[in-house]
Amino acid sequence: MPKFKTKTPKERHDGLQKQSITFNKDLGQHILKNPLVIDNMVEKAALRPTDVVLEIGPGTGNMTVKILPHVKKLVVCEIDIRLVGELEKRVQGTPYRSKLNILIGDALKTKFPFFDVCLANIPYQISSPLVFKLLHHRPFFRCAILMFQKEFAQRLVAKPGDKLYGRLAANVQLLARVDIVMKVGKNNFKPPPKVESSVVRIEPISPQPDINLKEWDGMLRLVFLRKNKTIGAIFRLKAVIDLMEKNYRVYCSLKNIKLDENFSCKEMVEKVLEETGFQESRARSMEIDQLLVLLCAFNSKGFHFVA
Structure with a gap:
């Protein structure tokens, strides 16, 4: 040669x-x-x-x-x-x-x-x-x-x-x-x-996970911004609740979903955290599968993470 x-x-x-x-x-x-x-x-x-x-x-x-x-x-x-x-x-x-x-x-x-x-x-x-x-x-x-x-x-x-x-x-x-x-x-x-x-x-990895990658990264931005805090503490921050509520209202508007008069974003977020059991978890220690479960749980309730 x-x-x-x-x-x-x-x-x-x-x-x-x-x-x-x-x-x-x-x-x-x-x-x-x-x-x-x-x-x-x-x-x-x-x-x-x-x-x-x-x-x-x-x-x-x-x-x-x-x-x-x-x-x-x-x-x-x-x-x-x-x-x-x-x-x-x-x-x-x-x-x-x-x-x-x-x-x-x-x-x-x-x-x-x-x-x-x-x-x-x-x-x-x-x-x-x-x-x-x-x-x-x-x-x-x-x-x-x-x-x-x-x-x-x-x-x-x-x-x-x-x-x-x-x-x-x-x-x-x-x-x-x-x-x-x-x-x-x-x-x-x-x-x-x-x-x-x-x-x-x-x-x-093929096939790739069937999720919205922008949403995935949007959630990671939140939980890793203060990765030593518990997930519960992060999602109780006023700035985070305000962002979640804003995105939720946009979602409801697009889906023609009428909000209840007693709607409380904070209570809904707390319920998601209770159901997943991640309130005391910290992002620094969470496996990718656990983070996926958290994202899917929020999505199932109409919460989305967009820029």
């Missing part, structure tokens, strides 16, 4: 510097230089010859050239036109150039085509929105192998009772199985970032 004549990480970096190409930290450009880390990420993806792969932020192509020999097609999304030029030079004249499709633009604004697997070293500032863009992508992909800053990765995989368990974990784990598969030190990058990194495997 023909092989790329790849340069060492130092030669790649020195070459870029000689051409006056500097890495843009505002774009989170910390190029992964350690070939062993790259090999491990590609191995974790368990690529197949029939796969279409999406790589976000290929940079100078250190991972790109490792992926191409193993797949049917590779789509890369890169915002920096300078690095696109470097990537094109790297594959020029190789038998793999025809497999490579380059999308130039912001990954958050670019429409992704069909893909089986996603591989990426994600800039911190777009980590959360990009995760949800991937999870909402259809048709479902098989898995994503993504590198994040260490704390963000820990927040993704946190379980009920963990210090970092919160709205992010509950939102992501509702839709996917998430695991940390590798830890990566800062010296594996050029230039080195200020923090350590971790590689996460994300595998979408």
Whole structure:
């Protein structure tokens, strides 16, 4: 099989510097230089010859050239036109150039085509929105192998009772199985970032839960805003009761439901909490199935959580 004549990480970096190409930290450009880390990420993806792969932020192509020999097609999304030029030079004249499709633009604004697997070293500032863009992508992909800053990765995989368990974990784990598969030190990058990194495997759950995801997130915003308070204490707050009543009145208006003269939103909310038995529970310790029960209980009484 023909092989790329790849340069060492130092030669790649020195070459870029000689051409006056500097890495843009505002774009989170910390190029992964350690070939062993790259090999491990590609191995974790368990690529197949029939796969279409999406790589976000290929940079100078250190991972790109490792992926191409193993797949049917590779789509890369890169915002920096300078690095696109470097990537094109790297594959020029190789038998793999025809497999490579380059999308130039912001990954958050670019429409992704069909893909089986996603591989990426994600800039911190777009980590959360990009995760949800991937999870909402259809048709479902098989898995994503993504590198994040260490704390963000820990927040993704946190379980009920963990210090970092919160709205992010509950939102992501509702839709996917998430695991940390590798830890990566800062010296594996050029230039080195200020923090350590971790590689996460994300595998979408299919079929997805049959709920309104905006409502789900709306309820999570409430219960995790003060995740150390009991659920009962949160839903007795005046601001929360006022919001619940406003949404309930809108619901009744749309359904042509006439409100009773003695209608009390507070009493109705209390009744839901009694029926579910979650008055003394705290969001920080609640399993996703319990949070789903709470949402469905409120919905069944006409309470909805919308922005």
